[in-house]
Each structure stands twice: as structure tokens, then as C-alpha cells.
Amino acid sequence: MRKEPSVLHVDLDAFFAAVEQRDKPSLRGKPVVVGGIGLRGVVSTASYEARKYGVRSAMSTAEARSRCPHAAYLWPRFEVYRATSQAVMAEMRALSPLVEPLSLDEAFIDLAAAGLTGLTDDDVRAISEDLKDAIRTASGGLTASVGAGTSKLIAKIASDLDKPDGVVVVPAGTEAAFLAPMQVTVIPGVGPATAQRLSMAGVRTVADLQQLDEGELVRQVGSAHGTSLHRMAIAADDRPVVSDRETKSVSVEDTFEVDIIDRALLTAIADRMARRVSERLQKAQLSGRTVTLKSRMHDFTTHTRSSTLAGPTDDPRVIARVARRLLDDTDLAGGIRLLGVGVSSLADWIQDDLFTDSEAAEAAEAAQDQVVDVIELPERRSRDQGGYYTGQDVHHPDHGLGWVWGSGRGRVTVRFETAETPPGPVRTFAVDDPLLTKPVFAAAEQDAEAETRHNGPNE
DNA sequence: TCTGGGGTCCTAGGACCC
DNA sequence: TCTGGGGTCCTAGGACCC
Numbered sequence: 001m002r003k004e005p006s007v008l009h010v011d012l013d014a015f016f017a018a019v020e021q022r023d024k025p026s027l028r029g030k031p032v033v034v035g036g037i038g039l040r041g042v043v044s045t046a047s048y049e050a051r052k053y054g055v056r057s058a059m060s061t062a063e064a065r066s067r068c069p070h071a072a073y074l075w076p077r078f079e080v081y082r083a084t085s086q087a088v089m090a091e092m093r094a095l096s097p098l099v100e101p102l103s104l105d106e107a108f109i110d111l112a113a114a115g116l117t118g119l120t121d122d123d124v125r126a127i128s129e130d131l132k133d134a135i136r137t138a139s140g141g142l143t144a145s146v147g148a149g150t151s152k153l154i155a156k157i158a159s160d161l162d163k164p165d166g167v168v169v170v171p172a173g174t175e176a177a178f179l180a181p182m183q184v185t186v187i188p189g190v191g192p193a194t195a196q197r198l199s200m201a202g203v204r205t206v207a208d209l210q211q212l213d214e215g216e217l218v219r220q221v222g223s224a225h226g227t228s229l230h231r232m233a234i235a236a237d238d239r240p241v242v243s244d245r246e247t248k249s250v251s252v253e254d255t256f257e258v259d260i261i262d263r264a265l266l267t268a269i270a271d272r273m274a275r276r277v278s279e280r281l282q283k284a285q286l287s288g289r290t291v292t293l294k295s296r297m298h299d300f301t302t303h304t305r306s307s308t309l310a311g312p313t314d315d316p317r318v319i320a321r322v323a324r325r326l327l328d329d330t331d332l333a334g335g336i337r338l339l340g341v342g343v344s345s346l347a348d349w350i351q352d353d354l355f356t357d358s359e360a361a362e363a364a365e366a367a368q369d370q371v372v373d374v375i376e377l378p379e380r381r382s383r384d385q386g387g388y389y390t391g392q393d394v395h396h397p398d399h400g401l402g403w404v405w406g407s408g409r410g411r412v413t414v415r416f417e418t419a420e421t422p423p424g425p426v427r428t429f430a431v432d433d434p435l436l437t438k439p440v441f442a443a444a445e446q447d448a449e450a451e452t453r454h455n456g457p458n459e
Numbered sequence: 460t461c462t463g464g465g466g467t468c469c470t471a472g473g474a475c476c477c
Numbered sequence: 478t479c480t481g482g483g484g485t486c487c488t489a490g491g492a493c494c495c
Binding site for chain 1: 486489490
């Protein structure tokens with residue numbers, strides 16, 4: 001546990017709405033609601049003027065309109081928010097190299113990582129005020145609220161206590177007392193379902209939670225959640241601020257204005273979604289093995305179907321093919337209000353987690369950027385036939401027989417099988433093929449039958 | 460007046476392997 | 478002929494967050 005409140009949580013106030021008011025002076029001082037403004041939309045952000053009428057995030061836009069008919073209702077402009085967010089995050093990084101963004105409008109900052117030590121509470125307050133000024137200047141006038149504490153938990157809760165435009169510093173040593181009188185729902189991760197279960201055990205405040213036996217807690221809410229809640233209740237939070245979190249999945253989904261039953265239409269929509277997912281994967285230089293189709297029925301029940309390929313893909317045709325097959329297994333009776341396509345089990349284009357052996361993984365890593373020499377490839381197939389080269393046998397005069405494991409970016413990666421070290425060594429070769437300008441994957445192209453087969457460890 | 464879109468993490472059961 | 482425990486992977490669903 002830290003001895004100083006050196007974790008900051010910064011939260012931009014009513015971010016989307018504030019950006020709209022910044023860019024459209026006529027909206028300043030007036031209720032603004034940003035979100036889905038169609039028939040089935042919900043509110044993303046309400047300006048403080050709109051909140052006076054009871055408009056809240058996640059409320060249906062229909063309800064918001066009835067509460068505040070004279071507000072301005074706007075679609076979000078994510079590109080603008082992203083640009084503003086980047087400018088704000090840059091100010092934070094100027095303060096400390098260790099910044100963990102949670103979303104476009106929120107981040108943790110670790111002051112200790114900036115070498116700021118021996119800080120008094122007043123020092124932290126002054127740093128926070130300076131940061132708010134810098135954010136206001138960099139963003140064209142936006143305000144932020146800052147919480148500071150000895151952990152993420154405390155900083156996060158603190159930033160919410162004096163919104164908008166506030167600073168709350170929780171002195172070291174006062175954390176448990178600070179939390180005690182609050183409702184359990186202030187703890188991030190305690191939503192309606194958990195709150196309900198806790199209330200059945202007589203727990204409503206953090207003080208109640210502090211009294212509860214850990215075993216009892218685990219019985220009520222499960223192992224992982226119970227253990228972490230038990231620690232959070234007494235402010236024993238040592239989670240580090242982490243700047244680079246890996247993306248775990250990429251997905252696209254859409255709620256329709258009216259439910260759709262037409263299978264051909266849904267297939268066309270799934271295809272388009274597969275292309276959008278693929279574009280975003282390629283832009284992020286990612287690819288993944290698991291394709292998931294999400295469908296929300298007319299009665300709001302939600303189903304997911306997924307299929308895992310033998311290796312990663314970012315190919316829109318492969319993603320679309322799998323999504324279509326999953327859609328074929330879906331009962332459309334009654335209609336569908338939402339369809340989504342996602343890809344998970346992500347990897348870099350040459351992934352090393354296919355290897356169970358760390359030495360082989362290192363070899364693959366090294367091979368990735370070290371082109372050994374040129375190899376003679378078999379004839380290029382049509383990609384629709386299962387990939388240009390992947391899976392085909394090749395022979396190299398020095399290394400013997402191998403098979404093409406992946407190709408792209410002017411290179412192919414070949415896995416050579418040897419008796420003593422399965423999986424065999426991986427080597428990368430330069431190839432002269434203008435079509436290999438972007439990642440293509442072995443398993444991306446396998447038949448449906450092979451998709452769900454998985455390889456357990458051999459020993 | 461019904462309930463977005465982008466994610467993360469957890470659980471539980473079954474398959475499969477040693 | 479009957480009985481296993483441990484581990485990993487995959488699938489489906491649910492809670493939660495902004």
C-alpha cells in the first residue's frame with residue numbers, strides 16, 4: 001500500500017455533450033443529449049443542463065425526450081471525441097509516463113512513476129489543479145474531475161464525489177473509514193445483480209461488507225468476485241496502473257429500427273459486419289481465431305454462437321463465411337433486433353502462442369523479422385481454394401521438408417518438422433509475390449470441419 | 460416510452476489427453 | 478472391468494463498465 005495519494009483518476013465532465021457545446025456555441029448553457037437518437041436509441045451522455053430534468057446515461061432516448069423535449073438530441077461524433085481525448089491524454093502523459101486510459105474520457109495516472117515522491121496532500125491537490133488547467137487549455141475549454149488516493153479504487157471513487165470540475169484527495173491511512181459509510185455499489189464491479197445478492201445477506205454499505213466473512217462472500221457472489229470484493233471493502237487494492245493493455249476482441253453490432261426476419265437480408269448484414277471487423281483488425285495489425293455471432297431476439301434474449309479456427313485470420317471472407325454458418329444455425333422466428341460479429345483469441349500476425357514450448361516461441365519471434373533466405377514456393381493457389389500457399393509442402397535444401405505456416409508482407413513462414421523437436425523450427429523466407437502485401441493465415445483458410453478441432457498438449 | 464455499442468472478466472460444463 | 482484426477486481448450490451465458 002502506498003504512503004501517499006499518488007494515484008490520480010481523471011474523468012472528463014459530461015464529455016460527449018461538453019465537446020458538442022464547445023463546438024456549437026448555440027448549445028452552451030442548454031440541455032444537450034448525445035446518443036442513439038433513433039427509435040431504439042439510448043443516451044450516451046447528457047449535459048448537466050439536461051441532467052436537471054432527470055436525463056441519464058443508458059436511459060432510452062424515448063424516455064429522455066419525454067423528460068426533456070426541448071433538449072438538443074445529437075448523434076455522437078466519435079472522430080471528434082477521439083481527437084480531443086488524444087489531446088487530453090497527451091497532457092496526462094506530460095505529467096507522468098504511466099497513464100492508463102479506461103475510455104475516451106477517463107484515465108488513471110501514476111505520479112510515483114514520474115518520480116514524484118514525498119508528496120503532501122496539498123502537493124497532490126496542486127498537481128491536480130494544474131492538470132485540470134492544462135486539460136482545459138488543450139481541449140478548448142473542457143473541465144475534468146480528479147480523484148487522488150493511494151490506490152485505483154480510492155482515486156476512482158474520489159473523482160466522482162465533487163463533479164463537475166472538482167478535486168478530491170483522500171489522505172493516506174483514511175481509506176477504510178472513507179469507504180465505510182458508502183453504499184456497496186460505489187465499488188466498481190458491484191452492479192445491480194451483485195447488490196441484490198449482497199442485500200439478501202444484509203449488506204448495503206461498505207461497512208456491512210467489511211464485517212462479512214470472506215467465505216460467506218465467496219458463497220454469495222462467486223470465487224473471483226468474492227475474494228476481490230473482500231479486499232476492496234477494506235481498501236486493500238494493490239492493482240498497478242498499467243499503460244498498455246492488450247486488445248482482447250474486436251466486434252461490430254447493430255440494433256435495427258425494426259426486427260428483421262428475412263434471412264437473406266441478415267446474411268448480407270453479417271457479411272458487411274465481417275468486412276468492418278476485418279478492416280478494424282487489419283488497421284490494428286491484429287487477427288484472431290474465434291469468430292462470434294451475436295443475435296438479440298425480439299424479446300431481448302441474447303444468444304452467441306462461436307467457432308474457433310485452427311489459426312488466426314483477418315480475412316473478411318473467412319470471417320463472413322464463419323459468421324454465415326453460425327447464422328444458419330440461428331432460429332429467426334419472431335425476428336431479430338440486433339446482430340453482431342466479433343473476433344477474439346487475438347494474435348499478432350505471426351502468433352507465438354500456438355507453441356507450447358517457449359524455446360520454439362522464441363525461435364518464431366526471432367524468425368519473424370529475420371529473413372533467412374529465399375525459398376522456392378509451390379504454385380500459388382486461388383485464395384478461395386484455401387490460401388495462396390498455406391498448408392502446402394515445401395522443400396529446402398538445408399532444412400528439409402516443411403510446410404507453409406503463414407504468409408504475408410513479402411514473406412512466408414515455414415515450419416520444418418523434425419523427429420526430435422515437434423513442433424519443428426520456424427524459419428522465415430523472402431518471396432517474390434506482389435500479392436503477399438498483407439497478412440494471410442494458414443488456418444484462416446481451413447475447412448469448416450477443421451475449424452472446431454483443437455490440439456491439446458501432446459504430453 | 461423499453462432497453463446502444465464497444466469492450467472486459469468470470470463461470471460452468473463437456474471434450475479430450477495423460 | 479471399473480474407476481480417477483488434473484489440465485487445457487472450447488462454447489455459451491451473464492455481470493459489469495463507460
